[in-house]
Amino acid sequence: MYQAFYGLSEGPFSIAPNPKYLFQSARHRDALTHLTYGLGETGGFVLLTGEVGTGKTTVSRTLLQQLPENTDTAFILNPSLTELELLATLCDELGIKYPQQPSLKQLTDCISEFLSSNHQAGRNTVLIIDEAQHLRAEVLEQLRLLTNLETDTKKLLQVILIGQPELQQLLRRKELRQLAQRITARYHLMPLTEKEVASYVGHRLQVGGRAQPLFDAGAIKALHKASSGVPRLINLIAERSLLAGFANQLAVIDKKTVAAAAVEVLGVEEPAETSSQSWVPWAISGVLLVLLITSFLWRHGDLFLPEEHQQNRFPKKQVVSPQPQLPAATQPPQQTSLTTPSEPDLTAIIEQAEDIDLSFAALFDLWQQPLYKGLTPCQSAKRNGLSCYQQQGNFRTIARIDYPAVVYMQQQNQRFYAALIAVDGEQLLLQLAEQRIWVSQAWFDQRFSGTFEILWVKPAMPLQAIGPGSQGKQVQWLEDSLARVAGTTPKLRQQFDQELANQVETFQQDNGLIVDGIAGRETLIHLNLRVSNTGPRLGTL
Incomplete structure (x- = not known):
């Protein structure tokens, strides 16, 4: 109807997932990088979450297009299935023949035989499950058992779970802790700025x-x-x-x-235009609001630290000035002093902090590494010998890791990003766009969405679980690392025993991890972060 009037050949805003209309924001590209990295790690599970309509399906379809040609893919769109139904659907998707009215064991045997044959033929097998927040716990456990099929170097079945944020909560359940430890990459997709x-x-x-x-x-x-x-x-x-x-x-x-x-x-109507007489109550409300803000700042002046304190603790620092028109790999530094803006000015600063790349620019600056034009932050990190690590938690989670982080923030309906670069007691130093400000932890907690990303140097040793049956150098490294974190003297240890399992449980409990006594991927990442001497820390800038 309107197409000819506006010079369009077709309707450009259909909600159907037409591949030719694919638009990848920086975060969509980062999500794709995380998932591709997770599959490349030859691990069992990769996780992608996001609110309804944020583009998870777009990312998954793009990922499918980028998988190698020797990959067989099964795509399950309706996960509200029993264990038997899920395995039967997986067989149907992969073209695996099975008996009529099969048992769970018969389906498992058929799938196992197919995966082994596929591996011997040099082919990969990937299962993608959309709307995975609807999966039952027993079905997820059945998937985990399928991923037990492996060689010395890779899993024979890789699973991509795509779902809404509720999926993260589901995977925190105690009975799913073994599966949670096998997630090799995860990404939470945020809306567009x-x-x-x-x-x-x-x-x-x-x-x-x-x-x-x-x-x-x-x-x-x-x-x-x-x-x-x-x-x-x-x-x-x-x-x-x-x-x-x-x-x-x-x-x-x-x-x-x-x-x-x-x-x-x-179906939500904006406030109607005011008439010539309707400005009075709004004016009165505005005066009252100003009085309330003035009173609040007078009584709670410690919401932001004095500028003198900031300048004494942190001298003027060069920060990356993101100017995409420059051809250089790194953006030129620009002198920016630490300031303490008032609340109205802070709102203006937040409006300038909707680009996540600005926060990553601050993070790369702390690592003294370039952020390359045309690459996503995680691609730039890989080129610099670093890795991105995204996690959900709270301020205490970040404080325990003790690395500067890009934090996902929200104020009312406005989403923005900041770089958390230092902590001094109850005061946090944030960089919003190109402005550094001190805020109270209470201010931060009220706006922090729970998602953050850090840069880190991935260890040379593979992040393979260390638990019962493990022995040798891996066990000794675990003993040495746990002792270093605890400030105790390490013992000579050749096998993973109950005493070491108890130490792992203590570390997991102290760091807000799933407590199972097994040093899985998440536990090993946190342990590596705690014992590493590489990179900046929140308290030592």
Whole structure:
């Protein structure tokens, strides 16, 4: 209907997952890097989570396109299955023949035989499960048992679990701790920033046949606010906006049109335009708000540390100035002093901190490594001999690891990013965009979403679980590392025994990990981080 009017060859905002409209933000590319890395680790499980409509399916389909040609893939879209139904569905997807009315053992034997034959033929087997938050605990345990099939160097079946944030909670259950230890890579996908929304809309319009911009700056801002950066909602609201624009013969879609479209799509109406007399209660509310803020800052002046304290503890420091138009691999440093903005100024700073690359630029600066133009942060890390590690937790989780981190933040409906670069008691030094500020831990806790990423140097030794049956150098390294963390004298130890299992449990409990007495992947990562002497720390900048 509106396509000819706007010079489009087709509707660009369909919610159908058309591959030619694929738009990869920096975070989508990072998610893809994490998942590809996890599969390359020859581990059993890879995890991708995100809110509804954030593009998890887009990432998974892109991953499928990038898998080697010698890969057989099974894709399960409806995980609300029993153990028997899941194995039968896996057989159907891979073309494995099985008896009529099979038992669990018969299906397992058929799958095992197929995986062994596939491996001998030089082929890989990958299972992708979408909406995995609906999987039952016993079904996940059955999947774990399937991944027990392995050679000395790789798993015969690799599983990618894709789901909503509830999947993370499911995997924290005690009966699934063995599976959780086998996750070799995980990534939580966040919505698009306002800048990415503009690129996303422009990309889809261009693929749809229009090269010129169609949504003005106000419309993009309104679109980001109404959709919270969720691509599926962006499509729905943008589609309705184009219909309204055509009906009103608008050459350019403006903020008012997008706001009206959002009301139709979401059913949430923005406050109506005020009449000449309706400004009075708003003015009174504004005065009261100013008085409340003034009173709060007067009584709680320690929310931000004095500027003098900041300058004494941290001198002026060069920070990366992200200017993508420069051809150099690294962005030039720029002198930025530490400041303590007032609350209104802080809101303005947060609006400039919606680009995660700015926070990663601060992190790379601390590591004294370049952030390469055209590469995602994790790709730049790999080129510099580093690795990205994403985890969910709270401030105490980050403090225990003691590494500077990119933290995912949220204030009301606005998502933003910061680099946590130092801690001094109850005060935290954040870098928001190009501004360094001290905030209280309470301020941080109220806005921290629970997701953070660090850079680290991955150890040379493989991150293979150390537990009952393990012996030799791995066991001695575990003993030495645990003793170093605990400040005790290590013993000579050749086999993994109950005493060492108790030490592992103590370390896991102290670091907020699943307590099972087995040094799995997550435990080994945390242990390596604790004993490593490489890289900056939160308290030693």
